[in-house]
Amino acid sequence: MKVTQAGEHDMAIDVICDVCGVSTWDGAGEPQYGTMHTSWGKGSAHCGQEYELHLCERCFFSQIAEMKRARWLAVMFDQEGDAILGDDAYGRIRAPTSDGGSGNT
Ligand SMILES: [Zn+2]
Incomplete structure (x- = not known):
């Protein structure tokens, strides 16, 4: 949840984690x-509904771990099962590079 300061552009001054309720700003x-x-768009059961949730770093990676576990449960007897649990980049689309920039994983 974004905490905004009323003003010309309602600037976000903090973001509170929607899971644990802790501020995501360390000062x-x-x-x-x-x-x-x-x-959600046409054809979905929730057509016209929009959602946005904010997660602190700890809760974000906790949710990723839970997603990996749910995916693993669906395929745990298949060859890809163990690979899912060991995938440290699950869902990641970019990582820092050694030159300080960022690149695709
Ligand atoms: Zn949290």
């Missing part, structure tokens, strides 16, 4: 959080 820099967002 320096910018709030650090992950976002789960969807806007």
Whole structure:
């Protein structure tokens, strides 16, 4: 949940984790959080509904672990089963590179 300061652009001053309720801002820099967002479209049971949830780093990776576990339960007797549990980059689309930039995984 974004905490905004009323003003010209309703600037976000903090983001509270929607799972644990803790601030994602440590007092320096910018709030650090992950976002789960969807806007369901035509053909879905939730057509026209939009959701946005914010998760602190700990809760974000806890949710990823739970997603991996749920995926693993669906395929645990298949060859890919163990690979899913060992995939440290599950869902990641970018990682830092050795030159300080970022690149695709
Ligand atoms: Zn949290």
